[in-house]
Amino acid sequence: MERHNFKKLQIWNDAMNLIDKSYSFTGNLPASENYGLTSQMNRSIVSIASNIAEGSSKSSNKHFVQFLETSLGSAFEWETQLIICKRQNYIEEEPYEDLLQDIKSIQRKISNFIKKLKTKKS
Numbered sequence: 001m002e003r004h005n006f007k008k009l010q011i012w013n014d015a016m017n018l019i020d021k022s023y024s025f026t027g028n029l030p031a032s033e034n035y036g037l038t039s040q041m042n043r044s045i046v047s048i049a050s051n052i053a054e055g056s057s058k059s060s061n062k063h064f065v066q067f068l069e070t071s072l073g074s075a076f077e078w079e080t081q082l083i084i085c086k087r088q089n090y091i092e093e094e095p096y097e098d099l100l101q102d103i104k105s106i107q108r109k110i111s112n113f114i115k116k117l118k119t120k121k122s
Contacts (some may be wrong), residue, residue, distance in 0.1 A: 003056060006053040014105065015121070017102075018102050021099060022099075025041075025091070025095070028091070041078060044077040045078050048061050048078070048106065049071075061118070065117050068110055072107060073107050075103055075110065
């Protein structure tokens with residue numbers, strides 16, 4: 001199997017762009033959320049890109065897929081935290097919808113990449 005250069009993967013670049021947006025957003029959450037939503041959202045958004053990068057170093061598609069699945073789980077975790085922010089009125093509708101669209105796009109791309117890798121021989 002040829003290893004993937006994670007820096008050239010669109011899903012990694014999309015995740016890195018969303019990290020920037022997420023940090024900007026969480027920096028404006030109430031101070032009472034520093035050890036709650038702020039910390040959790042930052043950890044889960046970083047996990048998306050980090051697992052893509054780490055998985056790209058693996059010697060088989062099967063192992064890469066395991067890391068992509070972890071990345072996908074972190075993407076759903078971050079989406080849930082974003083929904084919590086909306087329910088707590090920490091975010092207005094328009095930026096919420098923009099971030100929601102971004103994370104759903106990443107989820108789709110990771111899912112499609114997993115499907116693609118599963119059909120290839122390792």
